[in-house]
Amino acid sequence: MPAPQPTTLLRDGRALAALAVPLVLTQLAQVALTTTDTVMMGFLGARDLAAGGLAIVLFNQLRTMGVGLVTSVGNRIAAAAAREEEGDAPGTDADVAAVRGIARAGMAVATLAGLAGAVLMVLIGQALTWFGQDAEIADRARPMLVALAPGLLPCLWFQAIRQFTVGLRRPQALLRITVASVAVNAGLNWVLVHGTWGLPRLGLPGIGVATSAVHLLSFLALYAAARRDPVLAPRLSLNAAGADAATVRTLVGLGVPIAATYGSEAGFFSVTALMAGSFGSAALAAHTAVNQLVYIVFQVAVGLSHAASINVSRELALGRTDSARRLKNTALACAAVVMAVVAVIYLALPELVLCPFFDPGAAGDREALAIAGQLLFVIAVLQFFDCAQNIGVGLLRGLDDTRSGFRITLVGYWLVGLPAAWALGYAAGLHTLGIWLGLLAGLATTALLLLRRYGTALRARDIAAPAEAA
Template identity: 80%
Template sequence: MTPPTRPTALLRDSRALAALAVPLVLTQLAQVALTTTDTVMMGLLGTRDLAAGGLALVLFNQLRTMGVGLVTCVGNRVAAAAARAETPGGDTARTREDVRGIVRAGMVVATLAGLAGGAVMLLVGQGLTGLGQEAAVAGRARTMLVALAPGLLPCLWFQAIRQFTVGMRRPQALLRITLASVAVNAGLDWLLIHGTWGLPELGLPGIGVATSAVHLLSFLALYASAKRDTVLAPLLGLEMLKADGATVRELLRLGVPIAATYGSEAGFFSVTALMAGSFGSAALAAHTAVNQLVYIVFQVAVGLSHAASVNVSRALALGRPEAARRLKNTALACGAAVMAAVAVVYLTLPHLVLRPFLDAGDAGGDDRAVTIATRLLLVVAVLQFFDCAQNIGVGLLRGLDDTRSGFRITLVGYWVVGLPAAWLLAYAADLRTLGVWLGLLAGLATTAVLLLRHYGTGLRARARAMDREAVAAARRAGSRTE
C-alpha cells in the first residue's frame, strides 16, 4: 500500500484532531464568553469599574487557571487507561475501576484547590493598594473578589468532570451547558447590577455574584449530563472519601508542575496588568480590553492543546510514536491558520473589535483608552501566534507525562526573558503600556521555541525506549518458544 503524501496525511490528521478539538474549542469560546460578558457589563458601568473589575478577574483567572492545571492531567490519565483496554489482553473491568479512581482523586484535588484559592483571593484583595493601584480602583476590586471567591470551588469541580469527559472522548455536552451558562450569566449580571425584579442593586459586585452562581449551576448540569450518558455514568465515581491516596498523590505529582506552568503564565500576565495599572486607569482599561481579546482567541489554542495532549497520551499508550510526532505539526498548522485570520481582523478593523469594551469619545476617559488599545493590537497580531504555539507545546509535553519541563521552560521564557523586557521597555524606554506588551511578546516567543524543541527531543527518547521494550519482549517470547 502506497503511504499517503504529506498533504494527504496532514488532512487526515487534521480531521482526526478536529473530531476532539472542535467541540473543545467551541466550548472554550463559549466559556470565555462568560468573562467577556462580565467585561462588557463592567464597561457599561464606566472606565474605573472596568479597570477594577478587570483587575479582579485577572486575579481570579490566575487562581482558577492554576486549579485547572492541577486537574488537567485527569484527562490524560483517563485517556491512557481507556486506550489500554483496547490493546490485546486489555482488562475492561480493571480499566473501569482505574477510571473511577482517577475521577474520585480528581475531585479531591479540585476541592483542595478551590478552598485554598478562595482564601488567597480574599487575602490578595486586602493588599491591592500596596501594589500600586489607585485607592478607588482597589476598593472596587476588593468587593468584586469577595463576590467571586465562592465560585472557584464549583468551577474546579466542573473542570475535573470536564477532563473526565475529554479523556473518554465524549465532550459534546460541554458545549450545550456552556452556551446555556452564557445566557444565564448575562441575565444575572443585568439583574444584580441594576437590582431589577426585586433583587438588590449590587453594581459591580453583582457581576461577581452572578459568575459564582453560574459556576455552581454549570457543575450541576455537567454532572447530571454525565450521569445520563450510558458510557460515562458507570465510570463517574464522586465518592471523594473513597479516593485512593496513591492516585491523589500521582495526580498531584503530575498536576503541580502543570499548575505551576499555568500559574507562571497567568502570573506573568497578572504582573503586567499591575504594571499597566501604574500608568493610570485609562492604561489599565486599555490593557484589560486587549487582554480580553487575547484571552478569547487563546481559547482556540487551549482546545487544540487539550485535544493534541489527549491524543498523544492515547497514541503512546497504543505504541504509535509516529502519530504523536505528526500531532505536533497538525496542531501548529491549525492554530497558525486561525491566528492569521484573526490578525487580519485586528489590523483592519481595530475600532470594531474594541467597541464592545471601550467607547471612543465617552466622557469617562474611554477615548484615551481606545487610542492606547489600538496601538496594542499591532503587537497582539504577532503575539498571538507565539501564545498559541506555547500553549500547544505545554499540552504536547503533558501527553508525554513530562509536566516538569514545561514549568522550567516557562520560568525562563516568562520571568527571565519576558518580565525584564517588559520592565525595560515600559519604564526605562518609556514606552509605557506598549512596552509591557512588547515584553509579553518576547516572553511568549521564547517559551514557544523552547517548549516545541523539548517535545521533539522527549518524543525521540520515548520512541527509542519503546523500541527497546519491543525488542526485549520479542526476545522473551522467543525464549519461551524454545
Template identity: 70%
Template sequence: MPPVLARLLTDGRALATLAVPLALTQLAQVALTTTDTVMMGLISTEALAAGGLAMVVFNQLRTMGVGLVTAVGNQVAAADARAERDGGEQAREEVRDLVRASLLLATLAGLVGAVLMVLIGHGMIWLGQDPDVVDTAKPVLYAMAPGLIPCLWFQAIRQFTVGMRRPQALLRITIASIAVNAGLNWAFIHGTWIVPKLGLPGIGLATTSVYALSFLALYASARRDPALAPLLSLRIWRTRPATLRRLTALGTPIAATYGSEAGFFSVVALMVGSFGTAALAAHTAVNQLVYIVFQIAVGLSHAASLGVSRELALGNKAAAQRLKTTALACAAAVMAVVALVYVTVPRLVLAPFFDTGDSAATDIAVHLLLVAAVLQFFDCTQNIGVGLLRGLDDTKGGFRVTLVGYWLVGLPTAALLGLGTGLDTLGIWLGLLTGLAATAVLLLRRFNQGVGRLEATSAPAPV
C-alpha cells in the same frame, strides 16, 4: 492530492472533532466573564473598579485550581486507550479512581482557595489599593469564594469527559450558562419579588450559583451517557492515596505554569501603565483581542495533549509526532487569517474599544495590533507546546521552560526595549513577542527530545 497533504487533512479533521468544541467552550467562557464586567459597569464606575479587583483575585486562584486538575484528562485518555486495547476491568477501575481523585483534589483546592480569597480581601488594603474600593470589593469576594468549589468540580468532570473523547455537552452547558448568568446578575443586582436587591455583591452570588448549576448539569449529562456513567464515581473517600499523589504531582507544575503566565502578563500591564492612560487603554484593548483568539489555541492544545497521551499509551509514537504537526498547522492557518484582518483593517478591529475622538490610544493600539499579528503565532505555539508536554506527563519540564521564556527572556527584553530605548509600549510588546517566541521554541524542542527518548528506549537492542 499529495499523500502528505491528504494525511494532514485526515489528521486535522480528527483533531478538530475534539478541538472545535473545546475552543468554542473557551470562547463561551470568555463571554461569561465579559457579561459580569458589563453588568458591573452598568452599576457605576466605582462598582466596575471594585468588582474588577475581586475578579482579578478570583480568576488568579481559579486558574491555578484549574491547573491542578488539568492533567486528569491526559491520565483518563491513556487509561481509556489501555482499556480499549486490553479490554480489562483494571484500566476501567483506574479511570474511576482518577475521577474520584480529581474530585477530591478539586474539593481540597476549592476549600483552600476560598479561604485565601477571604484573607486576600482583608489584606488588599496593604497592597496599595484604595480603601473605599477594597471595602466595596470585600462582599463580592465573600459571595464568589464558595463558587470556587463547584467551579473546580465542574473542571474535574470536564477533564473526565474530554479524556473519554465525549465533550459535546460542555459547549451546550457553557452557552446556556451565559444566559443564566445574565439573568441571575440582573435579578440579584436589582431584586425581584422573591430575591432581595443586593447590588454589586449580587454579581458574586450569581457567579457562585452559575458554577453550581453548571456542575450539576454536566454531572447529570455524564450520568445519562452510557459510556461515562459506569466510570463516574463520586465516592471520593475511596480514592487511592497513590492516585491522589500522582495527580497532585502532575497538577502542581501546571498550576504554577498558569500562575506564572498570569503574573507575567500582569507585570507587563503595570509596565505599560507607567506610560499613561492612553497606553494602558491601548494595551488592554489589544490584549483582549489576543486573549479571545488565544482560546482557539487552548482548544487545539487540549485536543493535541489528549491525543498524545492516547497514542503513547497505545505505543504509536509516530502518531504523537503527527499530532504536533497537525495542531501547529491548524493554529498557523487560523492565525494567518486573523493577522490578515489585523494588518488590513486595524482601525475597524479596534473600533468597539475606543471613542472616535480618542486618537492617541487608537494610534498606539494600531501599532500594537501589528505586533500582535506576529505575536499570536508564537502565543498559540507555546500554548500547544505546553499541552504536548502534558501529553508526555512532563509537566515539570513545561513549567521550567515557561519560567525561562517568560521571566528570564521576555520580561528583561520588554524592560530593555520599552524603558531603555524610547519605544515605550511598542518596545514592551516587542519584548513580550520575544519571550513568547523563546518559550515556543524551547517547548517544541523539549517535546521532540521527549518523544525521541521514548523511541530510543523502545527500540530493539542491537545484535
C-alpha cells in the same frame, strides 16, 4: 521524519478538530461569561466596576491555578481508556475501575483546591489595603469576594468532570452547558443586582452570588449529562473521600507544575500591564484593548492544546510514537491557519477590530487608538508564537512532563521576555510598543524551547523502546 502527506495531514486535522472545536467554543463561551459580569458591573458605576474587576481578577487567578491542578486528569484518563480499548476484553470491570479511580482522585484534588482557594480568597479580601488598594475600593470588593468564594468549589468540580469527559473524548455536553450558563448568568445578575421579582437588591455582591450559583448549576448539569451517557456513567465517581492516595499524589505531582505555569503566564502579562500603565492612561488603555484581543484568540490555542495533549496521551499509551510526533505538526498547522486569518483581519480592518474599545471621535481616545493601531502589527505575529507555546505545553503534558513545561516558561517569560520588554520599552524608548515586542520575544523563545523539548523527549522514547524490548 519525512513531512506528512496532505491526505495524512487532513485526516489528522479532522481527528484533532473533532475534539478541539467543542473545546475552543467552550473556551469562548467562558470568556463571554466573564464579559457579562464586567458589563453588569459597568452599569453600577466606575467604582463598582473597579472593585468588581479587582475581585474577578483575584477569583480568576485562583481559579486558573486550580484548573491547572486538575488538568492532568484528562491525560491520565485518555491513556487508561486507550489501553482499555486495545485490551482483549475492553470494558471489563478492571478497566472501568481504573478510569473511575482517576475520576475519583480528580474530584478529591478539585475539592482540596476549591476549599483552599475559597479560604485564601476571603483572607486576601481582608488584606487588600495592605497591597496599596484604595480603602473604598477594598470595602466594595470584600463582599464580592465573599460571594465569589463558595463558587470556586463547584467551578473546580466542573473542571474535574470536564477533564473526565475530554479524556474519554466525549465533550459534546460541555458546549451546550457553557452557552446556557452565559444566559443564566446574565439573568441572575440582573435579578440579584436590581432586586427584581421580590428578591433583595444586592448590588455588586449580587454579581458574585450569581456567578457562584451559575458554577454550581453548571457542575450539576454536566454531572447529569455524564450520568445519562452510556460510556461515561459507569466510569464516573464523585466519591472524593474514597480516592486512592497514590493516585491523588500522582495528579498533584503533575498538576502543581501546570498550576505554576498558568500562574507564571498570568503574572507575566500582569507585570507588563503595570509597565504599560507607567506610560500613561492612553498607553494602558491601548495595552488593555490589545491584550483582550490576544486573550480571545488565545482560546483557540487552549482548545487545540487540550485536544493535542489528550491525543498524545492516547497515542503514547498505545506505543505510537510516530503518531504522537505527527500530532505536533497537525496542531501547529491548524493553529497557523486560524492565526493567519485573524492576522489578515487585524491588518486589513484595524478600525473595525478596535472600535469596540475606543470612540474615534473622543479626544481622550485618539492617542490610545493610535497606539493600539501600532500594536496590532505586533500581535499579528505574536499570536502565532502564543498559540505555539500553549500547544507546546499541552504536548509535554501528554508525555506527563509538566515540570519541563514550567521550567521552560520561566526562562521564556521571565529571563527573556520581561528583560526584553524593559529594555525596549524603557531603555530604547519604544514605550508600549517596546513592551509588546518584549512579549513577542518571550513567547517566541518559550514556543521554540517547548517544541524542541517535545521532539527530544520523543526521540528518547524511540531509543529506549528497543532497549526495553531486548
